[in-house]
Amino acid sequence: MSEHIFALIDCNSFYCSCERVFQPALNNKPVVVLSNNDGCAIARTPEAKALGIKMGTPEFMIRKDKTMRQTHIFSSNYTLYGDMSQRVQDVVREFAPECEVYSIDELFVKLEKYKLIGVVEHARAMREAVLKWTGIPTGVGIGPTKTLAKIANHLAKNTPDCGGVFSLMEEGTRNLILDEFPIEEMWGIGKASTAKLNAMGIHTAGQLRDMPARQARQYGTVVAERTILELRGISCIPLEEIPPVRKGTAVTRSFGKPVTSLDELKQAISTHAARGAEKMRHHGVIAGRIRVFMHTNKYRNTPQFYGVECGSLRPYTNDTRQIIREAMRLTEIVFRGGIEYGKCGIILEDLLPASEKPQDLFSDDMPHSPNLMKALDSINKRHGRNTLQMAGMGLNKKWKQRSERRSPCYTTRIDDVPIVRAI
DNA sequence: TCTGGGGTCCTAGGACCC
DNA sequence: TCTGGGGTCCTAGGACCC
Incomplete structure (x- = not known):
């Protein structure tokens, strides 16, 4: 039986690295990228980690703290990161066509074909090409299972002198x-x-790998069993080259400041609903159900409330007007006055490819919907999000989030493309 | 005194991931 | 003053059906 060879390519501090590509002066300096709403740090460079900034450290703490304040802070710019991610994927595929995009900054590939020329050397060449062609530094971990490739990746990043590539293919090592x-x-x-395993005296991956079957069953689920087999070098999690069809899609946001009025809540929910519909059209799917929720800010010392209501969409649809109509109906049911809301959102469920739309005898279809939505999407694509929108979404959106330090869309907006001048 | 068994679907909640 | 958003999978329990 021939052995599997998985590799995991992971971009180092990806969002921060994207910002550095266009501001090379920030190399070797502490950089963080904030969550939506400029709430807390979600990406940090090693220099920022060294200052004590953790995943989830609030922005105001970074700004106030004496040592942390030297950090360069960015709002998140997903348009830029998404495009950079695509570029990294394109380079990786040239070196490893069997490829699974695991997340915005991680790819799994299979490398059996490169056994003769040397898997580690091939990985090294791939890593150098990604750096040269996109500017993004990466680490590559290699192993006979995905779980082991993940561990190897961890070592690639934390072992000096390994050149960013670490292999666990050899059993002794x-x-x-x-x-x-x-x-x-x-x-x-x-x-x-971790808590459960520690209580059983298990602290290392080696101990988990050698755990007797009886004890393993006591510890957990199918997932745990799979992990243990993977540690033993038996591959249980295959490469998924074709991304599975999404089961649901959500648009949720915190407010920039607490919201109390039904009016503003409706504006926010319809804005999220419109964005959800747009996402579905982009993926060519329709939804059969929508869920609307709103809740208070859990960090504030005010009476807490969480409300959610679910409604069906018949016929299945991705038309902004129908989605907003149902979302508004649900919002009125869920809403309660006298509450300071911190966040709200919509979740679209029961997704189907638009081509598999169920026939429906009892509800009206909208024959012009696809063309109208197409026009809406292309106008907003060219002129910017929500250039053309439904009236209920509100014009000044006072509840909107902050995003004060967003970098330009260097690679996707013609006005933002960097200009190089010869001196 | 005796009181089936097996299946599906739905929802809620927990755990985990990036 | 200020603490993200968007996913997946698994399990348990209730309702319901034949």
Whole structure:
């Protein structure tokens, strides 16, 4: 039986690296990128980590703290990151056509074909090409299963002198490493599992790998069993080259400041509903159900409230008007006065490819919908999001989030393309 | 005294991921 | 003053059906 060879390519501090590509003066300086609403740090460079900034450190703490304040802070710019991600993928595919896009900054590939020329050398060449052609630094971990490739990737980033590539294909090395590797750093082992395993005396990946079957059953689920087999080098999680069809899609946001009025809530929900409909059209799907929710800010010391209501969409649709209509009906049901809301959103469920739309005898169809929506989308694509919108979405959107330090869309907006001048 | 068994669907909640 | 958003999978329990 021929052995699998998985590699995981992971972009280093991806969002920060994207910002650095266009501001090279920030290399070797602490940089963070904030969440939506400029709430907290979601990406940090090693220099920022060294200052004590953690994943989720609030923005105001970074700004106030004496050592942290030297950090360069960016609002998140998903248009830029999405485009840079696409460029990284394009380079990786040239070196490894069997490729799964695992997240915006991670790709799994299979490398069996490169065994003769040397898998590690090939990975190194790929990594250098990604850096040269996109400006994004990466780490590559190699192993006989995805779980082991993930661990190898962790080592690639934290082992000086490995040139950004680490392989766990060789069994001897693997055993030595796993005996030292803490379980809480493993893929699929979160807080709850760590506590459970620690209580059983399991602290390292090596101990987990050698756990007797009886004890393993006591510990957990199918997922745990799979992880243990993967640690033993038996591949249970295959490469998924074709992304599975989404089951649902959500648009949710915190408010820039607390919202109390039904009017503003309706504006926000209809804005999210319109964005949800747009996302569905982009993916060529329709929804059979929509859920609307709103809740208070859990960090504030005010009476807490969480409300949610679900309604069906018949016929299945991705038409902005129908989605907003149902969302407004649900909003009025859920809404309660006298509450300071912190966040709201919509979730579209029961998604189907638009081509598989169920026939429906009892509800009116909108024959002109596809063309109208197409026109709406192309106008907004050319002139910017919500250039053309439904009246209910509101014009001044006072509830909107902050995003004060967003960088330009260097690679996707012609007005934002950097200009190089010869001196 | 005796009181089936198996299946589906739905929802809620937990855990985990990036 | 200020603490993200968007996903997946699994399990348990209730309702309902034959």
